[in-house]
Amino acid sequence: EPEVTQTPSHQVTQMGQEVILRCVPISNHLYFYWYRQILGQKVEFLVSFYNNEISEKSEIFDDQFSVERPDGSNFTLKIRSTKLEDSAMYFCASSWDRSTSYEQYFGPGTRLTVT
Amino acid sequence: GQQVMQIPQYQHVQEGEDFTTYCNSSTTLSNIQWYKQRPGGHPVFLIQLVKSGEVKKQKRLTFQFGEAKKNSSLHITATQTTDVGTYFCAGRGRGSTLGRLYFGRGTQLTVWP
Numbered sequence: 766e767p768e769v770t771q772t773p774s775h776q777v778t779q780m781g782q783e784v785i786l787r788c789v790p791i792s793n794h795l796y797f798y799w800y801r802q803i804l805g806q807k808v809e810f811l812v813s814f815y816n817n818e819i820s821e822k823s824e825i826f827d828d829q830f831s832v833e834r835p836d837g838s839n840f841t842l843k844i845r846s847t848k849l850e851d852s853a854m855y856f857c858a859s860s861w862d863r864s865t866s867y868e869q870y871f872g873p874g875t876r877l878t879v880t
Numbered sequence: 881g882q883q884v885m886q887i888p889q890y891q892h893v894q895e896g897e898d899f900t901t902y903c904n905s906s907t908t909l910s911n912i913q914w915y916k917q918r919p920g921g922h923p924v925f926l927i928q929l930v931k932s933g934e935v936k937k938q939k940r941l942t943f944q945f946g947e948a949k950k951n952s953s954l955h956i957t958a959t960q961t962t963d964v965g966t967y968f969c970a971g972r973g974r975g976s977t978l979g980r981l982y983f984g985r986g987t988q989l990t991v992w993p
Contacts, residue, residue: 807983808923808983810980871915
């Protein structure tokens with residue numbers, strides 16, 4: 766069964782450093798998403814991406830964050846200057862369409878630890 | 881903004897007992913999805929409910945979507961140790977927020993043998 770993959774599984778970085786989290790969505794999917802989950806809390810939507818542009822973003826997704834689809838397979842989340850509070854599990858998800866008919870498939874996540 | 885509340889936060893049951901988690905949205909949802917997350921794992925899609933009043937079953941799991949499309953529940957009959965994990969509801973927005981999932985806080989289920 767096709768699946769979303771994410772690398773790395775764990776990233777440790779110092780406060781103020783830039784990090785790039787990578788995702789390979791399911792190959793025929795068109796919509797891509799980033800969510801995050803702070804330890805012990807709920808999963809929160811960050812951003813959705815379609816046709817090489819952001820289609821929606823949440824209040825969390827400020828100027829420190831950016832997303833990109835640099836080639837036909839990867840989908841990346843960049844955090845420019847990490848803060849302690851960015852420590853969380855970051856999940857990438859993809860779906861064939863954004864309509865109600867289609868589920869979002871989640872990747873295994875990248876655990877980001879900012880020290 | 882849109883909020884999805886989920887209760888209880890924790891539930892500890894003896895194997896064989898039933899379990900229910902409830903979800904409530906502040907606004908009408910286009911649909912609701914349920915996910916299960918095992919400890920250390922990622923959310924895994926269980927089911928999606930779209931129609932008002934819809935009820936779906938998956939073996940021992942029964943999912944309901946309220947008439948007003950603002951609440952939902954997941955009921956597990958005769959829990960097993962393999963049911964351990966956190967169950968999240970996630971409501972789908974409407975209109976411009978259609979692509980976004982609003983997750984509830986989750987109910988962490990522990991099953992004692």
